[in-house]
Amino acid sequence: MAEHTTDSAGSNGSGHAPLDVAAIRRDFPILQRRVHDKPLVYLDNAATSQKPRQVIQALVDYYEQSNANIHRGIHTLAEEATGLYEDARAKAARFIGANSSDEVILTRNTTEALNLVAYTWASDNIGPRDEIVITTMEHHSNIVPWQWLVQRNGAVLKYVEVGADGQLDLAQVELAVTPRTKLVSMMHMSNVLGTINPVKEIAKIAHRNGALMLVDGAQSVPHIPVDVKDLDCDFLAFSSHKMMGPTGVGVLWGRRSVLEGMRPFLGGGEMIDIVERQTATYNVLPWKFEAGTPNIGDVIAFGAAIDYLSGLGMDRVREHEIEITGYALKKIGAIPGVTIFGPKNASERGGVVAFTVDGVHPHDLGQIVDYEGVAIRAGQHCCQVLSTSIGVPATARASFYVYNTPEDVDALVAAVEAARDIFATEVAPVVAR
Amino acid sequence: MSLDDLYKEVILDHFQHPRNRGVLDDPDVATRGHNPLCGDEVLLAVKMDGDVIQDIAFGGRGCSISQASASMMTESVKGHDTSDASALADGFKELMSGGGSTDRLAGNEDLESLQGVKKFPVRVKCALLPWTALLEIIQTWESAPGHPSSIVG
Numbered sequence: 001m002a003e004h005t006t007d008s009a010g011s012n013g014s015g016h017a018p019l020d021v022a023a024i025r026r027d028f029p030i031l032q033r034r035v036h037d038k039p040l041v042y043l044d045n046a047a048t049s050q051k052p053r054q055v056i057q058a059l060v061d062y063y064e065q066s067n068a069n070i071h072r073g074i075h076t077l078a079e080e081a082t083g084l085y086e087d088a089r090a091k092a093a094r095f096i097g098a099n100s101s102d103e104v105i106l107t108r109n110t111t112e113a114l115n116l117v118a119y120t121w122a123s124d125n126i127g128p129r130d131e132i133v134i135t136t137m138e139h140h141s142n143i144v145p146w147q148w149l150v151q152r153n154g155a156v157l158k159y160v161e162v163g164a165d166g167q168l169d170l171a172q173v174e175l176a177v178t179p180r181t182k183l184v185s186m187m188h189m190s191n192v193l194g195t196i197n198p199v200k201e202i203a204k205i206a207h208r209n210g211a212l213m214l215v216d217g218a219q220s221v222p223h224i225p226v227d228v229k230d231l232d233c234d235f236l237a238f239s240s241h242k243m244m245g246p247t248g249v250g251v252l253w254g255r256r257s258v259l260e261g262m263r264p265f266l267g268g269g270e271m272i273d274i275v276e277r278q279t280a281t282y283n284v285l286p287w288k289f290e291a292g293t294p295n296i297g298d299v300i301a302f303g304a305a306i307d308y309l310s311g312l313g314m315d316r317v318r319e320h321e322i323e324i325t326g327y328a329l330k331k332i333g334a335i336p337g338v339t340i341f342g343p344k345n346a347s348e349r350g351g352v353v354a355f356t357v358d359g360v361h362p363h364d365l366g367q368i369v370d371y372e373g374v375a376i377r378a379g380q381h382c383c384q385v386l387s388t389s390i391g392v393p394a395t396a397r398a399s400f401y402v403y404n405t406p407e408d409v410d411a412l413v414a415a416v417e418a419a420r421d422i423f424a425t426e427v428a429p430v431v432a433r
Numbered sequence: 434m435s436l437d438d439l440y441k442e443v444i445l446d447h448f449q450h451p452r453n454r455g456v457l458d459d460p461d462v463a464t465r466g467h468n469p470l471c472g473d474e475v476l477l478a479v480k481m482d483g484d485v486i487q488d489i490a491f492g493g494r495g496c497s498i499s500q501a502s503a504s505m506m507t508e509s510v511k512g513h514d515t516s517d518a519s520a521l522a523d524g525f526k527e528l529m530s531g532g533g534s535t536d537r538l539a540g541n542e543d544l545e546s547l548q549g550v551k552k553f554p555v556r557v558k559c560a561l562l563p564w565t566a567l568l569e570i571i572q573t574w575e576s577a578p579g580h581p582s583s584i585v586g
Contacts (some may be wrong), residue, residue: 363471363496363559364440371436379471387472393494394472422436423497427446 019312019320025403027052027308038373041411046191046219046352046399047377048241051305055244058304062297069293071270085296088303089286092251095306096217096236097227102285103259105252106299110218111141113237113252114185116289117214118145120262122183128154131181133211135160135168135197136389137190140382142216146185155182162389166193166342166349173202181211188220192381192397193342194325194349196220203233212258218242223321223350223401225314234258245305246298252289259285266291317402321351324400328353328409332398335416341395351400354381357416360423362396368422369415376412438549439556440497447543448497453507455490462573465493466566468558473499477566481574484514491563498547498556503563505543515571522564522571529557 025031028050033040042050062084068077070085086101093101107113126132132146136159150157160176163169177184184206189196203213214235220226221236222243228236235258240249254262264271264282268291273281282288309317326346333340337358343349357365366378377397380387387393398412457463460478467474473495480488489511491503506525510518521544524537528548535545550560575582 361494361496363473363556364498367439367553367556368436380469384469384472393474422440423445425445427442427449 019316035373036371041374041408043398044375044377045401049244052308055301055304058301062300084300088299091303091306097229103256105286105289107250109250110237110239113250114141115145116265118149120265126155126182130155133158133176133184135186137162137386166195177205177209179209181209183212185214187216189350191219192354192383194352200231224318240302245302248295249298249302264288268292322346325351327406331413354395354397360419362394365396365419368419372415374412374415441546443546444501447501447504451504453490457490462570464566464569466562475503475563475566486510498559499562502560506563522568525564
């Protein structure tokens with residue numbers, strides 16, 4: 001087993017002592033590397049997080065010790081692999097407060113989880129003139145599957161507009177959701193604005209109108225405590241790779257009564273019960289939605305990532321991010337010519353700060369800060385509808401996680417100043433060369 | 434590899450003082466080039482005189498590389514016929530590809546300055562955006578009804 005050093009970072013998840021960030025940083029080998037001869041400052045966590053060596057070691061252990069296909073062998077390795085795989089599912093269930101592991105379907109990523117709902121429950125339960133309500137801040141993965149659905153079945157895709165403050169207005173949600181609404185689907189936390197949407201209140205509005213509530217938790221589950229019983233939603237989708245786990249693993253949690261009424265998504269091995277020449281019957285939850293050999297090794301390592309986060313305690317993860325985001329809002333906001341998007345108060349938003357700098361295009365900014373070793377994202381962040389709505393074609397985005405420090409923010413600010421210097425230098429116009 | 438290879442003075446000059454930026458009143462062909470990854474957008478319009486690009490203008494928003502490349506492109510093809518412009522566009526695309534050379538740029542030093550972009554693979558798309566729009570415009574023009582090349586013998 002890998003040696004765990006997170007004890008010093010605290011194994012008491014409910015404690016109020018701050019995270020030991022220095023100890024956490026020692027768990028992430030990649031933070032030791034240099035980029036363009038500068039120490040790496042990784043501020044692209046909303047795109048994907050880095051992985052602690054406990055997660056990397058879980059992958060190595062699995063492939064060196066237990067690799068086998070699951071649910072079908074009677075030999076020792078198959079039993080071990082099956083046990084580890086199902087343990088990871090149980091960890092994911094506990095992590096989000098699910099009643100049972102049976103409600104946790106393992107997918108490739110959040111996108112696949114959303115598509116699963118679109119092609120099964122939504123296809124069967126949403127008809128002509130029925131409504132799907134989403135918001136203008138959605139990621140493309142929570143827009144395009146619904147566009148396809150309404151193109152197929154004549155339903156209506158409605159948007160709740162994001163306000164100028166980056167927040168949703170509950171009164172607007174009340175207006176948009178009607179008895180014709182069958183599904184309300186929205187992100188819990190915006191990957192651009194950082195907005196934390198009141199999904200618990202919105203789920204009540206959805207249910208009052210007879211609609212189901214789907215929460216895209218890709219940005220929230222890695223960063224804030226999320227409990228599906230407390231939210232009282234019907235579906236929750238999220239990805240392993242944004243919460244220290246490997247790529248290629250996602251989760252669709254669904255309320256048992258809803259999942260049981262759904263037909264399977266992909267057909268194949270594992271998802272069946274009895275197969276005859278012309279027909280088949282299907283496996284029980286959750287395997288009826290998991291056709292084919294799954295991503296066993298990565299799911300097991302995802303379990304190690306959940307262990308790591310649980311060891312830190314999600315309350316303390318959130319507290320750390322409020323602190324670092326507050327510092328970033330203050331320091332980045334003090335740079336001349338900077339505009340920051342989203343809610344102003346760090347306690348009302350996630351650890352995502354999207355901004356523009358007058359005279360420096362975000363793409364140039366991303367390139368120049370990379371030369372200072374600072375990794376940020378630039379562009380539309382898979383949210384073109386939001387870009388159009390707020391009239392900002394592109395932004396630069398810094399996003400934080402447990403291993404980020406105020407010094408990381410300082411490095412970003414210095415790098416942004418360097419970019420401003422390059423573009424602030426007026427080049428003499430050349431008439432003829 | 435250094436940032437100076439990318440942000441050369443001549444590139445910043447074209448970015449800060451773009452040539453042929455604006456709109457044409459009555460364009461013969463217009464198009465919109467778009468890079469969904471970064472949100473860069475180039476609006477391109479031409480006024481033709483036979484096969485000669487009599488006037489050309491670009492608009493849109495984008496990073497310094499896409500905007501400087503658009504400025505240089507319009508300057509290079511204005512007053513030239515479509516076959517010269519196509520050849521230059523092909524030459525520029527060749528420059529931006531792996532082993533490209535500056536041989537087919539007709540000695541255009543401004544365009545040669547963009548070869549540093551090649552060292553930054555993500556940015557090659559930015560530099561190519563206006564040229565792709567130009568080739569689309571030429572293709573539209575040449576396949577328009579009445580154009581000699583659209584009349585198949």
